[in-house]
Amino acid sequence: MERYILSLAGRERISLILIFLTFLFLGGGLVKLQLIDHSELAAQSEENRIRVVPITPRRGRVYDRENRIIIDNRPSYTVSVVASEEVRDQTLPNLAELISLDTLQIRRRIKKNMVSPYQPAPVKRDIPFEAVAVLEEQNEKFPGVSYRMERVRQYADSLGAEVVTGHVGDASPEELEQRGLENLRLGSIIGKKGLERQYDPLLRGIEGTAYIEVFASGQIRGAYEGREGIEAVPGADLTLTLDIDVQKACIQALDTFCCGAIVALDPRTGGVLAMTSYPSYDANIFSSVIPESLWTAISTDTTHPLLNRPLSGQYPPGSTVKFITVGAALEEHLITPTSLLKPCYGGYRFGNRVFRCWNPSGHGALNAAHSLEQSCDVFMYQLGQKMGVDVLSEYYDKCGFGEKTGIDIPGEVAGLNPNSRYYDERYGKNKWTAGLVLNNSIGQGEILCTPLQLAQFYCGLANKGVVYRPHVVKKVVYADGKVTNTAPEEILRLPFSKGTMDVLLEGLRLVVEGEHGTARSLRNPDYSIGGKTGTAQNPHGLEHSLFVGVAPLEAPEIIVCAVVENAGHGSEVAAPVVGQVIRAYMSKRLARDEVASLNGGGQP
């Protein structure tokens, strides 16, 4: 049995060896952590206690041309949850009750917005101030819950200017990748549409950084002195060319209709005085979290409130483009200003088809200016036949159709200006008849344009041929006080000589002022208006009603283009709409003139 027994000396030796091995083991562990892994673990300990807090700069404000606020910022409270501190069965149920969400929704949002379990994950934006008060007073009921104040966008009420302003929202992963935006992370507020998107880098400013020291609980201990923060640079303020009064007149004028669009431009600069898509949405809903039901309602609404009709709605221009038909004929010397064409008896035979004039009783024989006054289709058919598809298309092209205007708002479309190559591709060579040009000559058929393109063309008419690029931002005021003004940029010159322009302008005048003008209803004693009616056939329903107005005719300052969908004849619907908008502008201008003349009258 001796062999199972160890001597005392043996026991002592084994014991001492065991103890030394143990210490080697523990000492080795210390050396590993404190020498080898030191820098990594020291960094982790710093990461633990120092929280880098981005300081979101104040987003730039936006004003109208008279410095009235259009987009402002207001305080809003966002509630967040630190996942590692949330107490099960307590935090979320209490919070859910307070901010009227259910615990499952909260949990989903925490998961979605969580950067790390030790940092607050935003759960709900824009909670009511009463809820903030509860969080403050009963904070022991909400372990792991914090809130912070942030500024959210506040859009002036009932302007219907969302097509211009657009809105902001949380940056999505795709957007971060696509736009390659610096200084941004998931959930950062960025411009999604309109000028909020176009001018996002200017409006957003430059993010600052603060370093703070926190407890394990996430509770802030105070500023971290070891590193100096960087101050945020506020975003630039924008002054728009928009006039709030004209803008309001737009939505009032469209109020009784289903859908439509209005664009008002200043022909002297290309500045947008007003622009609306009706119906519109309230950009403020995007400032806080949109309830799903509201989003569904908006996005499935058959009147498409999210559609930007002035820029991306494509309509047949109808008779409003007869100026191009007539202008092209004059330029190509197919007619002279005094030529009378074959009389109109309410229709025109082409091959074995009869193309109708809108007025079945006919207009008789007309010259160029009167054909515009009465919008005679038969006169245009004859011109179209004389010049052919491609000549007409070329003039459309030179007048800016089929091409984006380059306005400083994203989402614009080009429209469609068909020529023979287009028809060849569409129908095949020789599979289409020259009769298509007859449709094109009255702005029907396949030609499509946006209300903005149409308004831009009329700017050229009113401006003796010069077209400036449409734009909404007039002035940018940077945080450091630097100011840049938008200079008018000539982008187009209409392809019409002075003689031709005179005829066209006479036509423009006669539509309102002429004995047989189609928009005589707009005549008024205070100022002179020119314009042109249009009725665009719509294969899906009632015709769209169009009108483009110019005022004051002697020295035009405002062009208003209105499209009222499925509303009937231009003279009956769109013309009075335009009349209202022009009145809003002109009455203000006349009042200003009066004050000026009174003041001036006092001078010797």
Added chain:
Amino acid sequence: MLNYRDLDWKLIGAVLLLSLIGVLLIMSAQYYAESEYRQAFYARQLLWLLFALIAFAVVIHLPLRLFDVGAYLLYGISLALLIMVLIFGSSRLGDANRFFTFGPISLAPSDIAKIAFVLAISRFFAYTKLPVTSKRRLAVSAMMCVIPVALILKQPDLGTALVFFVVLFALWFWSGLSPGYLFLILSPLVSLVAASHWLSWAIYFAVLLIIIGLVRPGAVMGIFTVVLNLAFGIITPFMWGRMADYQKLRILTFLDPGRDPRGAGYQIIQSKISIGSGGIFGKGFLSGSQTRLEFLPERHTDFVFSVLGEEFGLWGSMIVLFLFLYIFYRAIRIAVRCRSRFASNIVVGAMAILLFQFVINVGMTLGFMPVTGLALPLLSYGGTALVLAWTLVGLIVSADYRWQEY
């Protein structure tokens, strides 16, 4: 009266130094706490140190024979207390009755049982005439261990229960059982762990057979070992199924701290960060950010060593390590020198308790060991633990002083 000059003052000095370092670390751990109660932990520890010193003084003044004679009585009383605590005791954690509470003081009978067990098992091995490898000797000593362990596991307190086994194995070894034979006895436990995967268990079993061939323990013992190992290898998966969730979690978290970053894994991760970020010289007393900002959990109790690592760095931690090393080294020398087998046994038993808790606790803070809830002797906050540690040290010092007695 004692001749004080003959006491082992170096050993006493090392223990006292560790106790005072503990007080400093507890102070740092709760220095920035909001509640004054927490801030005053170190003062309370200092008061407890006074009680501990009194207990130490009493122990060294009592003749060792008294402990020898009273060992079984004390063992019986401690068993009775363990039963009583299950019935009348209170708990702090809400899951187990571990304490008797008298006003502000709470007493854990398992601490008393540790001392009683050391004394009783030392006495048994000192006087038994049974041969070292006799089945009866092994069985009786194992029973002496299993009874208190069973009562403690009812509480349940796995860490403390393990301490009893460690004392048993230490004294089996110290009473002469050769390491090979001891391994065969312990082999079923290794089986338990190795059987977590069939391959590791197969390899282990092959190794076991080779060791049996080398040790040649006799037919009965050999067959017994093989059968027991087979049984444990099969039982393991079944045992795993019966373990409490928190025990499973502790083991799993130990194996992979990342799997539960908010629970026990979080504690280990933060402890490693604290120690590692201390570097060579540490961040300075009261300046550890992990400690001050409460990232380190259980700063004044289980993870007090991490506070040391963070604020005093490698050199501070090494000093504490060497102080412990010195204590254990001295204990071995004393145990060898003692003429009385009882005295020699209690020194080894006392040392085994301190060494085991020390290794498990420091290993835990370094991320080597699972979170068992065993505090660091002498340094962690806890009054009864401090009194217990000084009592054990008192037994060691007393045995040294009386080394010539039979």
